[in-house]
Amino acid sequence: MLLRHTTSEVKERKALTVNPAKTCQPVGAMYAALGVHGCLPHSHGSQGCCSYHRSTLTRHYKEPVMAATSSFTEGSSVFGGQANLLQAIDNIFGIYDPDIIAVHSTCLSETIGDDLGQIVKKAQDDGKIPEGKFVVQASTPSYVGSHVTGYANMLEAFVKYFSFKTDEKLRQVNMLSGWVEPSDMRELKRIAGLMKLKTVLLPDTSDVLDTPMDGTYKMYPKGGTTREEIVSMGDSMKTVAMGEWATKSAAVALDNKCKVPFELTDVPIGLKATDRFIQALSTAGKVSIPECIAEERGKLVDVITDMHQYLYGKRVALWGDPDTLLPMIEFLVDMDMKPVYVVSGTPGKKFSARAMEILEAKVPEAKVRNGASADMFLMHQWIKEEPVDLLIGNTYGKYIARDEGIPFVRSGFPIIDRIGHSYFPTVGYLGGIRILERMLSAIMDKIDATSPEESFELTM
Amino acid sequence: MSNYLKDRESQILTKGNDAAEISCDKKSLAGSVSQRACVFCGSRVVLYPIADALHVIHGPVGCASYTWDIRGSLSSGPQLHRLSFTTDLKERDVVFGGEKKLYHALIELIDKHQPKAAFVFSTCIIGVIGDDVEAVCRQVTKEKGIDVIPVMSEGFNGTKKDGYKIACGALSKLVGTNNDYTPSKYSINILGDFNLAGELWILAEYYKKLGVEIISCMTGDGRVEQIRRAHKASLNVVQCSGSIMHLAKEMKEKYDIPFMKVSYFGIEDMSEALYEVAKFFKDDEMMAKARELVTNEISKLLPALQPYRQKLEGKKAAIYVGGAFKAISLVKALRLLGMKTVVVGSQTGNAEDYKLLKDLCDEGTIIVDDSNPNELSEFVKLTGANLFIGGVKERPIAHKLGLGFCDHNHERKEALAGYVGMMNFAKEVYASVTSPVWKFVK
Numbered sequence: 001m002l003l004r005h006t007t008s009e010v011k012e013r014k015a016l017t018v019n020p021a022k023t024c025q026p027v028g029a030m031y032a033a034l035g036v037h038g039c040l041p042h043s044h045g046s047q048g049c050c051s052y053h054r055s056t057l058t059r060h061y062k063e064p065v066m067a068a069t070s071s072f073t074e075g076s077s078v079f080g081g082q083a084n085l086l087q088a089i090d091n092i093f094g095i096y097d098p099d100i101i102a103v104h105s106t107c108l109s110e111t112i113g114d115d116l117g118q119i120v121k122k123a124q125d126d127g128k129i130p131e132g133k134f135v136v137q138a139s140t141p142s143y144v145g146s147h148v149t150g151y152a153n154m155l156e157a158f159v160k161y162f163s164f165k166t167d168e169k170l171r172q173v174n175m176l177s178g179w180v181e182p183s184d185m186r187e188l189k190r191i192a193g194l195m196k197l198k199t200v201l202l203p204d205t206s207d208v209l210d211t212p213m214d215g216t217y218k219m220y221p222k223g224g225t226t227r228e229e230i231v232s233m234g235d236s237m238k239t240v241a242m243g244e245w246a247t248k249s250a251a252v253a254l255d256n257k258c259k260v261p262f263e264l265t266d267v268p269i270g271l272k273a274t275d276r277f278i279q280a281l282s283t284a285g286k287v288s289i290p291e292c293i294a295e296e297r298g299k300l301v302d303v304i305t306d307m308h309q310y311l312y313g314k315r316v317a318l319w320g321d322p323d324t325l326l327p328m329i330e331f332l333v334d335m336d337m338k339p340v341y342v343v344s345g346t347p348g349k350k351f352s353a354r355a356m357e358i359l360e361a362k363v364p365e366a367k368v369r370n371g372a373s374a375d376m377f378l379m380h381q382w383i384k385e386e387p388v389d390l391l392i393g394n395t396y397g398k399y400i401a402r403d404e405g406i407p408f409v410r411s412g413f414p415i416i417d418r419i420g421h422s423y424f425p426t427v428g429y430l431g432g433i434r435i436l437e438r439m440l441s442a443i444m445d446k447i448d449a450t451s452p453e454e455s456f457e458l459t460m
Numbered sequence: 461m462s463n464y465l466k467d468r469e470s471q472i473l474t475k476g477n478d479a480a481e482i483s484c485d486k487k488s489l490a491g492s493v494s495q496r497a498c499v500f501c502g503s504r505v506v507l508y509p510i511a512d513a514l515h516v517i518h519g520p521v522g523c524a525s526y527t528w529d530i531r532g533s534l535s536s537g538p539q540l541h542r543l544s545f546t547t548d549l550k551e552r553d554v555v556f557g558g559e560k561k562l563y564h565a566l567i568e569l570i571d572k573h574q575p576k577a578a579f580v581f582s583t584c585i586i587g588v589i590g591d592d593v594e595a596v597c598r599q600v601t602k603e604k605g606i607d608v609i610p611v612m613s614e615g616f617n618g619t620k621k622d623g624y625k626i627a628c629g630a631l632s633k634l635v636g637t638n639n640d641y642t643p644s645k646y647s648i649n650i651l652g653d654f655n656l657a658g659e660l661w662i663l664a665e666y667y668k669k670l671g672v673e674i675i676s677c678m679t680g681d682g683r684v685e686q687i688r689r690a691h692k693a694s695l696n697v698v699q700c701s702g703s704i705m706h707l708a709k710e711m712k713e714k715y716d717i718p719f720m721k722v723s724y725f726g727i728e729d730m731s732e733a734l735y736e737v738a739k740f741f742k743d744d745e746m747m748a749k750a751r752e753l754v755t756n757e758i759s760k761l762l763p764a765l766q767p768y769r770q771k772l773e774g775k776k777a778a779i780y781v782g783g784a785f786k787a788i789s790l791v792k793a794l795r796l797l798g799m800k801t802v803v804v805g806s807q808t809g810n811a812e813d814y815k816l817l818k819d820l821c822d823e824g825t826i827i828v829d830d831s832n833p834n835e836l837s838e839f840v841k842l843t844g845a846n847l848f849i850g851g852v853k854e855r856p857i858a859h860k861l862g863l864g865f866c867d868h869n870h871e872r873k874e875a876l877a878g879y880v881g882m883m884n885f886a887k888e889v890y891a892s893v894t895s896p897v898w899k900f901v902k
Contacts, residue, residue, distance in 0.1 A: 005540055005573055015564035017521060017548035024522030040493075046584055046615035047488060048498025052526035055852050064833060064857045071488045072616040077588060088491030096493065096834065107520045108584035108616060111554055142520035143549050143585070215862040215901040217837045345521070372548065396528070 003399045008384035018377035021319045022345025024142035025150030027053040029104035032154035035203020037224030038099035041067040045106025059416035061209040081114045089123045101135045107142035136161045146346040148245045155250035163234035165258035170235040172198040173284045178243025178267040178323040182206040187425035197285040200229045210422040234258035238284035242267045243323025268427045270331025296429040312336035319343040319393040320412035322351045338363045343379045347371035407442035476823035482814045484829040493832045496807045498615035502623020510682035511535035514575035517546045519583030531870040533654045566600045576684035577607040587614040621808045628707035638688035647673040647693045652700035655680030659877035691715040702783035724877040726793030757879040768886040773798035778845040784809025802843035862901040864892030
């Protein structure tokens with residue numbers, strides 16, 4: 001038993017996180033910045049941060065992940081990192097030649113008090129930023145929030161820096177995507193396309209972290225939201241922001257700066273959340289919902305009804321990020337499943353409140369915890385107290401799955417031991433079918449593997 | 461070579477063209493897409509394999525998240541090292557200090573897990589906010605009666621190599637704390653083998669056949685108790701010298717234990733290691749056993765390698781690994797397969813290793829220190845390499861370029877040390893280089 005060190009008795013911990021269900025802000029900022037075309041993320045801190053984030057993203061996507069670092073030294077920690085960042089900006093434009101550098105801070109640079117805005121301004125004044133090139137900066141201290149906070153802060157920085165309101169209103173809708181996969185971002189665009197809606201999706205990691213193999217290595221792949229598109233977001237009719245934690249601050253910033261109103265909705269995972277998303281798009285873009293979308297919805301409902309007998313009453317444990325967990329548990333509850341344990345390392349009081357709202361009527365026994373000490377150790381202790389039928393979460397659940405013999409569907413970040421997430425979306429109605437397929441396969445594989453010979457079934 | 465950061469020119473040379481020695485041991489340039497990590501990373505990887513110790517990371521959550529069970533250092537017993545413990549510092553801790561939090565975390569964890577010792581890793585901001593980690597460790601040591609060892613590995617405080625040195629310092633606090641042990645006549649410590657994919661267990665078998673006792677393997681399948689009595693060994697056998705040489709040198713000074721640098725990769729170096737150890741003990745019987753072992757293994761291995769060699773003859777390889785010492789073995793092992801090394805580099809090699817590399821490599825080989833993806837991609841194109849040997853960040857780049865790949869870093873899935881390791885290496889290189897999948901590349 002790999003996790004033999006987990007005791008089943010839950011004791012409140014004050015000072016300690018064991019097996020975290022989150023990571024720190026900068027990796028989120030890096031992921032968001034990769035979703036902007038021609039942008040090189042830059043980590044203003046020690047070298048290790050950048051290396052760790054690149055490694056984690058590389059393991060998750062099996063793709064090269066590029067980012068530069070200020071390579072802090074002892075001197076920088078005493079005298080500040082200004083000299084490092086100025087030199088870095090110079091070097092990066094000189095050799096790697098991105099269109100945009102997206103600088104994010106780290107715990108170190110924040111603690112010593114580096115003011116990124118001031119340093120970037122100095123770079124501008126000193127002529128280190130070539131004509132037509134840009135440096136955007138976001139403050140992402142690792143000791144506040146989680147990786148999701150970093151993602152949100154970087155998005156906010158992009159719209160604050162680039163989006164611009166002219167006198168000409170555009171017939172387009174902004175979509176601010178929560179932290180989802182390249183495949184999901186591609187699917188969001190496809191859905192908008194079906195609705196004959198012109199949209200700008202920010203960020204957009206499709207064609208960046210799922211690039212085809214053609215025998216060449218491209219530092220800046222063809223995908224990503226372009227700078228021009230981000231600029232134009234200031235003239236859009238409306239913003240549809242998917243996920244309070246990851247996108248609300250950017251939506252608010254855009255509203256404040258360019259008076260583009262926003263509708264905050266969930267990441268469209270599952271039936272109802274996708275309904276709301278489609279409705280939001282339809283309202284925002286003043287377009288009707290085409291028949292083909294209704295058909296996709298019908299297909300999802302068809303699969304749910306066909307297979308519901310395998311789902312009802314199933315106890316599920318989930319961990320991950322608030323914006324994706326909330327619609328996911330709603331989807332499960334709608335199919336009469338029981339999300340009994342929900343854990344997210346990302347803080348925010350609203351999470352537990354909203355989760356309980358979804359759960360209280362049908363799963364009053366559910367345990368929900370987020371923020372400090374909401375970690376995989378706690379999750380495992382809950383499971384040891386009373387087991388579940390299914391696990392849904394990132395790769396770090398595999399220890400629990402193995403030790404307790406529980407079917408496991410990988411979802412979230414990071415997934416470093418399976419592929420598929422880059423290519424097969426879980427958002428939208430068809431994404432819902434994908435979620436169902438994977439849950440059912442996991443549950444049925446266990447039935448097949450463990451059922452007694454006499455009740456082993458061919459047809460399921 | 462105009463396409464590189466100008467200040468990096470001294471860190472790149474082509475054998476035959478450049479007379480000067482390569483420059484290394486330099487801090488990375490700000491703004492580079494370096495493949496290197498930090499001081500904390502260096503310390504964490506060296507101490508990580510001590511499986512019955514508690515490893516607590518004092519800082520914000522990231523440093524613990526990113527290093528949670530990512531290295532395949534196998535343990536034959538406890539698995540405590542594979543869990544991730546962190547004080548998960550928040551904003552108020554940064555303002556008011558995290559000492560109390562650390563203290564409570566340690567007390568709670570020691571009570572719960574009863575570890576044999578504890579390592580407390582200090583991350584970037586700890587140095588800046590001024591937590592007295594050493595004092596907390598002293599206090600907990602006193603209260604709980606186990607060694608709680610501070611590892612002052614603030615990320616910015618040098619390079620990954622400095623982190624190795626700090627980890628060696630932490631290990632040396634344990635070494636020599638148990639004197640009640642009588643070793644057998646011939647005893648060694650293995651330093652710098654990380655038991656990736658169970659490699660240590662292969663080596664242990666060889667040493668057993670020679671009649672040599674392994675008192676401790678500090679960095680693979682490690683146990684606190686073994687490290688405590690490591691000073692009773694007659695010899696330190698050091699692999700991956702970059703990470704652990706400091707400890708070997710210190711034990712030489714403090715306990716007069718000599719050390720030798722070896723490598724377990726490839727036939728030549730593996731055999732050399734066994735012969736050197738036998739030579740050290742000046743025991744004819746042991747030497748005879750070593751000869752027998754080597755002869756046996758080689759007589760099986762060489763014919764088995766032949767079919768692979770036939771297919772690989774003349775193919776070209778690029779190597780980019782953590783330390784340059786390992787690269788030397790790889791160049792030799794590749795030669796055994798008929799392959800030529802056309803690019804070789806490392807994140808943290810030192811001048812001595814680079815000199816050996818330069819002597820060893822063929823004319824025209826590009827040698828590079830602290831490289832980055834653009835350079836590596838350019839070198840590979842320039843030289844027409846067929847294989848890339850590297851780690852997690854290099855793999856997708858190699859694949860995008862249509863090259864075969866072998867992970868010789870901590871994510872390797874097959875043991876690559878020893879004779880069986882050479883066989884695995886040949887199979888892996890062969891399977892990847894000659895794979896039909898590269899045909900689909902335009």
